[in-house]
Amino acid sequence: MKEPVIDVTPAAVGNEVRQMKDAGWRLVGLSGAMVDDEQIDILYHFDKDLTLSHFRLRAPRTAPLPSISAVYSAAFLGENELQDLFAVRFENLVPDFKRTLYLEEEITTIPFATNVKAAEKKT
Amino acid sequence: MFRMTLNVLRNLFTPKATRLYPARVREPFAGYRGQLEIHIEDCIFCGLCARKCPALCIAVDIKTGKWECDPFACVYCGICADHCPTDALFFADRHRAPAEKHSLMSYTGQPPKKKEKSVAATAGSEAPANRKSAPAD
Amino acid sequence: MFDALVTRARVKSPWVLHFDCGSCNGCDIETLACLTPMYDIERFGMINVGNPKHADVLLVTGTVNHRNKKVLQALYEEMPDPKVVIAIGACGLSGGVFRDAYNVVGGVDRVIPVDVYVPGCPARPEAIIDGVVAALGKLRQKAVPTAAGAGGNGRFHPRMKATGSS
Amino acid sequence: MKIALLTLAGLVLAPLAGGLLAGVDRKVTAWLQSRKGPPIIQPFYDLIKLFAKEKLAVNPWQVLCAWVYLMAAVFSVVLFFNQADLLLLFFVQAVGAVFLVMGALSVPSPYSQVGAQRELLQVLTYEPLLMLVFVGIYQVTGSFRISSVLDHPRPLLLELPLLYLVLTYALTIKLRKSPFDFSTSHHAHQELVRGVLTEYSGPFLGLVELAHWYETVLILGLCALFWATSVPGMAILLGATYFLELLVDNTMARMTWRWMLRYVWTVGLVLAFTNLLWLHL
Amino acid sequence: MSNLVLLLVVLPFVAAAAIYGLRAAALRSGLVMLTGGVLAVASVVLLARGLEHDFTGLPTAVLGVAWDTLITVADFALLGVILLWGLRRKSALVVLFTAAQLVLLAIFERFVLEPGPAFAPLYADSLSLILVLIISIVGSIICIYGLPYMRIHEEHLALRRSRQPEFFFYMILFLGAMNGLVLARNLLWFYFFFEVTTFCSFMLIQHDRTEEAIRNATRALWMNSLGGLAFLLGVVIAYGELGTIDMLAVVQSGSPTGVLLGALGLLAVAGFTKAAQLPFQSWLLGAMVAPTPVSALLHSSTMVKAGVYVVLRFAPAFAGTALSTGLALCGGFTFLACAALAIGQSNGKRILAYSTVSNLGLILACAGINTKAAFTAAVLLIVFHALSKGLLFLCVGSIEQEIGSRNVEDMRGLFHRMPRTAVITITGILSMLLPPFGVLVSKWLAIQAAAENIVVVTLVALGSALTVVYWARWAGLLMGSRKAGAPWESQPLLTRGALAVLCGAVVVLSLLTPVVYGELILPMFAAMPALDAAAPLEVGAGGVLGGPMGAFAVYPVFVVLVVGLLAAVLFMRRTGRTRYTHPYLSGIHVGERDAGVFRGPMNLPVTAELGNYYLATIFGEARLTRSANLAAIVLILLMMGLAMKGGVPS
Amino acid sequence: MARTVIPFGPQHPVLPEPIHLKLVVEDEIVQEAIPALGYVHRGLEMLAQKRDFHQMVQVVERICGICSMIHSLCYCQGIEEMMGIEVPRRARLLRTLWSELHRSHSHLLWLGLFADSFGFESLFMQLWRIRERILDLNEATAGNRVIVSVNVIGGVRAEISEEQQRWILGEMAGFERDMNRIRSTLLEDYTVKSRTVGKGVLTREMAYELGAAGPVLRGSGIAQDMRQLGYAAYGDLDFEPVVEAAGDAYARCKVRFGEVMQSIRLVRQILGELAKETDPALAAKVKGRPEGEVVCRVEQPRGECLYYLKGSGKPQLDRVRVRTPTFANVPPLLAMLPGVELADVPVLVLSIDPCISCTER
Numbered sequence A: 001m002k003e004p005v006i007d008v009t010p011a012a013v014g015n016e017v018r019q020m021k022d023a024g025w026r027l028v029g030l031s032g033a034m035v036d037d038e039q040i041d042i043l044y045h046f047d048k049d050l051t052l053s054h055f056r057l058r059a060p061r062t063a064p065l066p067s068i069s070a071v072y073s074a075a076f077l078g079e080n081e082l083q084d085l086f087a088v089r090f091e092n093l094v095p096d097f098k099r100t101l102y103l104e105e106e107i108t109t110i111p112f113a114t115n116v117k118a119a120e121k122k123t
Numbered sequence B: 001m002f003r004m005t006l007n008v009l010r011n012l013f014t015p016k017a018t019r020l021y022p023a024r025v026r027e028p029f030a031g032y033r034g035q036l037e038i039h040i041e042d043c044i045f046c047g048l049c050a051r052k053c054p055a056l057c058i059a060v061d062i063k064t065g066k067w068e069c070d071p072f073a074c075v076y077c078g079i080c081a082d083h084c085p086t087d088a089l090f091f092a093d094r095h096r097a098p099a100e101k102h103s104l105m106s107y108t109g110q111p112p113k114k115k116e117k118s119v120a121a122t123a124g125s126e127a128p129a130n131r132k133s134a135p136a137d
Numbered sequence C: 001m002f003d004a005l006v007t008r009a010r011v012k013s014p015w016v017l018h019f020d021c022g023s024c025n026g027c028d029i030e031t032l033a034c035l036t037p038m039y040d041i042e043r044f045g046m047i048n049v050g051n052p053k054h055a056d057v058l059l060v061t062g063t064v065n066h067r068n069k070k071v072l073q074a075l076y077e078e079m080p081d082p083k084v085v086i087a088i089g090a091c092g093l094s095g096g097v098f099r100d101a102y103n104v105v106g107g108v109d110r111v112i113p114v115d116v117y118v119p120g121c122p123a124r125p126e127a128i129i130d131g132v133v134a135a136l137g138k139l140r141q142k143a144v145p146t147a148a149g150a151g152g153n154g155r156f157h158p159r160m161k162a163t164g165s166s
Numbered sequence D: 001m002k003i004a005l006l007t008l009a010g011l012v013l014a015p016l017a018g019g020l021l022a023g024v025d026r027k028v029t030a031w032l033q034s035r036k037g038p039p040i041i042q043p044f045y046d047l048i049k050l051f052a053k054e055k056l057a058v059n060p061w062q063v064l065c066a067w068v069y070l071m072a073a074v075f076s077v078v079l080f081f082n083q084a085d086l087l088l089l090f091f092v093q094a095v096g097a098v099f100l101v102m103g104a105l106s107v108p109s110p111y112s113q114v115g116a117q118r119e120l121l122q123v124l125t126y127e128p129l130l131m132l133v134f135v136g137i138y139q140v141t142g143s144f145r146i147s148s149v150l151d152h153p154r155p156l157l158l159e160l161p162l163l164y165l166v167l168t169y170a171l172t173i174k175l176r177k178s179p180f181d182f183s184t185s186h187h188a189h190q191e192l193v194r195g196v197l198t199e200y201s202g203p204f205l206g207l208v209e210l211a212h213w214y215e216t217v218l219i220l221g222l223c224a225l226f227w228a229t230s231v232p233g234m235a236i237l238l239g240a241t242y243f244l245e246l247l248v249d250n251t252m253a254r255m256t257w258r259w260m261l262r263y264v265w266t267v268g269l270v271l272a273f274t275n276l277l278w279l280h281l
Numbered sequence E: 001m002s003n004l005v006l007l008l009v010v011l012p013f014v015a016a017a018a019i020y021g022l023r024a025a026a027l028r029s030g031l032v033m034l035t036g037g038v039l040a041v042a043s044v045v046l047l048a049r050g051l052e053h054d055f056t057g058l059p060t061a062v063l064g065v066a067w068d069t070l071i072t073v074a075d076f077a078l079l080g081v082i083l084l085w086g087l088r089r090k091s092a093l094v095v096l097f098t099a100a101q102l103v104l105l106a107i108f109e110r111f112v113l114e115p116g117p118a119f120a121p122l123y124a125d126s127l128s129l130i131l132v133l134i135i136s137i138v139g140s141i142i143c144i145y146g147l148p149y150m151r152i153h154e155e156h157l158a159l160r161r162s163r164q165p166e167f168f169f170y171m172i173l174f175l176g177a178m179n180g181l182v183l184a185r186n187l188l189w190f191y192f193f194f195e196v197t198t199f200c201s202f203m204l205i206q207h208d209r210t211e212e213a214i215r216n217a218t219r220a221l222w223m224n225s226l227g228g229l230a231f232l233l234g235v236v237i238a239y240g241e242l243g244t245i246d247m248l249a250v251v252q253s254g255s256p257t258g259v260l261l262g263a264l265g266l267l268a269v270a271g272f273t274k275a276a277q278l279p280f281q282s283w284l285l286g287a288m289v290a291p292t293p294v295s296a297l298l299h300s301s302t303m304v305k306a307g308v309y310v311v312l313r314f315a316p317a318f319a320g321t322a323l324s325t326g327l328a329l330c331g332g333f334t335f336l337a338c339a340a341l342a343i344g345q346s347n348g349k350r351i352l353a354y355s356t357v358s359n360l361g362l363i364l365a366c367a368g369i370n371t372k373a374a375f376t377a378a379v380l381l382i383v384f385h386a387l388s389k390g391l392l393f394l395c396v397g398s399i400e401q402e403i404g405s406r407n408v409e410d411m412r413g414l415f416h417r418m419p420r421t422a423v424i425t426i427t428g429i430l431s432m433l434l435p436p437f438g439v440l441v442s443k444w445l446a447i448q449a450a451a452e453n454i455v456v457v458t459l460v461a462l463g464s465a466l467t468v469v470y471w472a473r474w475a476g477l478l479m480g481s482r483k484a485g486a487p488w489e490s491q492p493l494l495t496r497g498a499l500a501v502l503c504g505a506v507v508v509l510s511l512l513t514p515v516v517y518g519e520l521i522l523p524m525f526a527a528m529p530a531l532d533a534a535a536p537l538e539v540g541a542g543g544v545l546g547g548p549m550g551a552f553a554v555y556p557v558f559v560v561l562v563v564g565l566l567a568a569v570l571f572m573r574r575t576g577r578t579r580y581t582h583p584y585l586s587g588i589h590v591g592e593r594d595a596g597v598f599r600g601p602m603n604l605p606v607t608a609e610l611g612n613y614y615l616a617t618i619f620g621e622a623r624l625t626r627s628a629n630l631a632a633i634v635l636i637l638l639m640m641g642l643a644m645k646g647g648v649p650s
Numbered sequence F: 001m002a003r004t005v006i007p008f009g010p011q012h013p014v015l016p017e018p019i020h021l022k023l024v025v026e027d028e029i030v031q032e033a034i035p036a037l038g039y040v041h042r043g044l045e046m047l048a049q050k051r052d053f054h055q056m057v058q059v060v061e062r063i064c065g066i067c068s069m070i071h072s073l074c075y076c077q078g079i080e081e082m083m084g085i086e087v088p089r090r091a092r093l094l095r096t097l098w099s100e101l102h103r104s105h106s107h108l109l110w111l112g113l114f115a116d117s118f119g120f121e122s123l124f125m126q127l128w129r130i131r132e133r134i135l136d137l138n139e140a141t142a143g144n145r146v147i148v149s150v151n152v153i154g155g156v157r158a159e160i161s162e163e164q165q166r167w168i169l170g171e172m173a174g175f176e177r178d179m180n181r182i183r184s185t186l187l188e189d190y191t192v193k194s195r196t197v198g199k200g201v202l203t204r205e206m207a208y209e210l211g212a213a214g215p216v217l218r219g220s221g222i223a224q225d226m227r228q229l230g231y232a233a234y235g236d237l238d239f240e241p242v243v244e245a246a247g248d249a250y251a252r253c254k255v256r257f258g259e260v261m262q263s264i265r266l267v268r269q270i271l272g273e274l275a276k277e278t279d280p281a282l283a284a285k286v287k288g289r290p291e292g293e294v295v296c297r298v299e300q301p302r303g304e305c306l307y308y309l310k311g312s313g314k315p316q317l318d319r320v321r322v323r324t325p326t327f328a329n330v331p332p333l334l335a336m337l338p339g340v341e342l343a344d345v346p347v348l349v350l351s352i353d354p355c356i357s358c359t360e361r
């Protein structure tokens, strides 16, 4: 990525995000990607006057992560989406759809985690 | 409100915009991707179309000389035709007609590597399809 | 005579319910475009109703997914007989490009019986009009309920569909 | 004998006229939108089809209410043809209005509920106006009987021009046309789905449609009273009024009922009152 | 004849005393039923004996004490008791108004009143007879309904000692007082009975002795005491002008002077308080805390009718004066304002209360219009309102005891739980607003009568439309489906009987409107030369009530609607083939067919709750009451001012 | 007061697409609005692991049939950036041209649906009638009315002949005339204004904090438009973001109307540039496989769209992540709803121009 990427830890992310907000950055969105079978990257994209800046939060997928919905309330949608797709858990997320934002009970797998493994094993 | 009144009154007194399809059919634009068709006799069964197709709806079997496409899954993007080395694939400029049943576009042709046996390719047909052709979910 | 009149009225007055069943909007807007002055599907007596209880024809666009399949089924059941279903677009027919995505069940006929399939991505308004005309043919064939008893004919049991191909 | 004949005329002619009018309505609307539109007799196809559909309902009350709605509409038309008392006719059509609302309320469906509440607000809006129109007619002719309107030597319109305007408000509301199509709309794209009619389907919806035709005829009949002295005058008045309705329908957005209450009550009452006042002085 | 009067007026007083002493429930019930029965029969017999009675043969004394003296003593005693209650409740207003009455009455009786020409103190014409019938029949039905009701009521309260003797004491006593009131000719007698009703009402409102009941009862008491004061003042002034306390003499005095009009205006104000007209409506609303039979009997069917009766009685005396116009405006305004206020209510009893006040307003408006047509409308409205409203109160009482709420929102789909009561309630509601029911015939006539006065007719037009709103939505929400095999509702026999009889009476009497008019109302006009000349209506062939202004085809409308309804019911019965399905919930309904549950966010089931619009920002009490009261006060002052200024110049 | 709970959607005539709002209203005033999504979710981002990166172009194109061309544009630009492909200028101009056609047809579609949301059916008809012009242009130049499928990695698949360019120019004139005719109704009509002015006000601060995008953001007075980044050929064109200050539904409508007019001007500029462009090359050659991470943004009709792409040298990408403008505009919508009238709910929902298929993918 050509824009700056700042690595953050789960413990610090809340504070750092608040600082971004105070500095006038707009939260564009969150992205998630599996790094390997356990680790997940969560990217926070910020914009200010058409320039981008990213946070990268790398953590085990199964460990609970802090929600930033208290800082940027609009983040609830992105975080709920990540919960659905990666089965990560954000703590203190309001409102918490508990993995029903997109998914029905018929989907028993984790789209971006388990499925990946299953697909790899097949090929 | 006044401007809209003018507008609707103009509509009232001018010819209607409605195209009277199907009574009258408009001339299609050149290059409209209506439906995918194949000159099976030009096909060399290279399988490129099947590999490039984003909908994964073409199946080519070089051994039996079978070229099959599921028109219900095809998204008429034209990628296959773009890549076909012999231009066997092309688009007709009429949209594909609605159907009451699912059928496959199924053609049998002459695989190139085999020795020529029959002169002409067997004409293609739209064989009733088995729904199992869709990838398993 | 009476039956003929009824059949004629049915064919002349298909009210449609359009359900966007997870379409990408491509087929959707083309369906909506059918109502607009250029295509004016009301020529055929067709009106767009917002409610399954008023509908004779169900137009479905889009891929069926695990959440909307229940809605689709419910809407179909809420429609009074006789009714026909038209699936529109590659997605509605089979799932289109998305057939192998994890949340995609497949085409409309995985959930309810489909009478007419309109291919395309998106299906252009002319194709949809063709599809509707074909569906009216189907509607003509469906039994006159005064004779058949409207009780349960045509109601669909998913089990029936699970294996069979139509 | 005369009564029987007039009754029969009302029974048979009204739905024919109403259906045809609905057809013309749809055709002209289409033209105004630069479309070809459906055939003129489309509403009859619709109705026949509805009656031939499967019977689907949420509960039996709905059916009862639809029936009474139809009965009331038919009866008020018959009363009209028999030149009965305007107030009586008004009350009889109110039976229909009330039963339509009750039918919608009898089902646990939020759309039909909200539609019913809005329908009530519409009733609330047009009822006093209609009543004042009748009072105006009384003030001119000295009676509430339709027969005395027909005996009146001059067209009422000349004496009650403002009240005629008021009547067209009521007409717009009753015909469910923009800007007043809140409780149920002819167009699908409305936030209430079909409002009061959401839960009706098949033959039961047919009953309501039919009743609506009768009502249309009734209310246009009321308009016709304003030029009862000559048939061509009547025809011109009705034609112009209806065309105006269509024009308004096609050149206005749907407003909200809060606006309607505010606007129609004030403007309508002021108009009505002014007209009554100058008759009185 | 005199025996009948004894039965109608004195018997209830005696029976009430007996009931007060009886602690055995069965005996008490028996006595209540017996008294009710006797009253009903007596009233009918009285009617059968003729339309006018001057009761000349009445004994003038009992046990050697002149009736007049007895009444005077009782009057002072009653005022004393009220005064004591006022002191006990620490209500300055009650004390003030009652003390004023005491003083005024004492001065009047001791120093002013002189023996005049003798006249029989009681009198009945068809207006009185109609009221006697209502009081004795509807009142008795309500009392009988009260028997099971109060038993259940007290079960809920878990009282140590039953307070039913007291309850029925006042109920029955009240019947006698009402009969006395409508039969009185001597204005002092009239006044006495007027005060008895005030007192009974007070005692019955505070019957449950909750804090709220006590507060509301006290409010009712001061307002009605104010009415009593106005009444007494009116009588005194009228005496000053005319030198008589003979009601008939006052009514027939002709060409009233300004002072007399003022007196009549005071009587009208007394009527306003009793009929809870704006700005006095609050006592009637407060009275809804009383057990429902009280609301039905006192606060809708009968006692408030005493208020309109007073006005109607004296109306011919001021026909054609400014007082009359002012009255019409006041009545019309109350009709409109209370209809609007009713829209803001979800409490069933409060809706009924506002509707009552509103309809009484319409009756008073008719009295103010003061033509024969208007008079007819007013009397018809009294009759039909008493029946329908009595019925509706009883319905709400039964519903409340079954479902534990009087909020109409809680009555949604009542048909499922109480099919019979629901249907009766729906009928009752419809009888208040649709043809062919009697209320509507009265309204039709009222509009015709008001058509000359564009302000009043506008008020009435707006008011009627508002009325439709609060009734229609209530009737509609009672409907609903019954699940197969749901238990049929069980109800005490007396309750069921009372509801059925009243409901039947509403329907039958509505059908008989032309008869009621022809036989009871038309003869009344003979005694009202002051009113316009022509008879307002003729009873035509086939039950068409026709007049110069229009015609109401009662029988044909009845026949068509009944046939229509029957056809509809048949059609419904025949809908065996109908498929019953879910309501439309955007395609995500779940669960049982009629439950109205959908699958909402987070896949959780959500009930699609339903609610009426109460439009608090438009029709809320908080928003309307103050300005409406203010307007009403202005109107009343205007009416009084106009009255005093504009007597017919002599 | 009594509550009414309304299941607004997923099947609902005024919602163009299935979403659900649980609305709690009292006297038709919205007290609470809770959304439920997932009726359009297909899970197509996952298909990146089953399709190669070329095939993925057609997949992302079908995220949405309204803004499809710009989706594939963004995706292709991301891959091109990752692989260091230089796109010929002609291709960039053509991409820009189709982008603007897409923007206008999307906005017209929206203006029509918006009119429909407040019951102005005949206005809807007029707007959609005008829109057909653009669809004809699409069909004639790219072979399909809606999903044009012109982008490939490295450039475009179709050329616009000079004759077609002249025709487009002529159509633009007719298009402009039609728009001017409808302008006074859409922007000045009393009934339209009373249904839109002051409805769903989003202040400048709220819009920014809630992360609004596109016309919603610009309607609240913030001049931000991704086209200012200068991707494709926008760097060579002359334009300013269309901005309105009021932040209500009417302002959003005005912004979109302004953008249609702006698109007409841009198309004219592009056609001017195209005439000057001599290099006939339409696409660059693609060699190798994508590797690395890239974030790429474009301006969709509904606003800023962000793609995050991650490749690891395989034919399949590791991750294609799409954050669409409607996704960003949902929180602002939820903030607008409480306190409005039920009749305004469709107006406000429409005012963000929701595209659920984009949102849920």
Ligand code: NFV
Residues within 6 Å of the ligand: C025, F063, F064, F065, F066, F067, F071, F300, F301, F302, F303, F305, F323, F324, F325, F326, F327, F354, F355, F356, F357, F358, F359
């Ligand atoms: N514009 C746009 Fe899209 C994208 N990306 C978005 O919300 O329409 Ni379907």
Ligand code: SF4
Residues within 6 Å of the ligand: B036, B052, B053, B054, B055, B056, B057, B058, B069, B073, B074, B075, B076, B077, B078, B079, B080, B081
């Ligand atoms: S047109 Fe596209 S989807 Fe259809 S077969 Fe060719 S490549 Fe596949």
Ligand code: SF4
Residues within 6 Å of the ligand: B038, B042, B043, B044, B045, B046, B047, B048, B049, B050, B060, B080, B083, B084, B085, B086, B087, B088, B089
């Ligand atoms: S159609 Fe073309 S691409 Fe496909 S197999 Fe034949 S020759 Fe190859």
Ligand code: SF4
Residues within 6 Å of the ligand: B075, C022, C023, C024, C025, C026, C027, C028, C061, C062, C063, C088, C089, C090, C091, C092, C096, C120, C121, C122, C123, F062, F065, F147
């Ligand atoms: S078939 Fe194509 S246009 Fe239609 S919904 Fe599917 S992807 Fe969209």
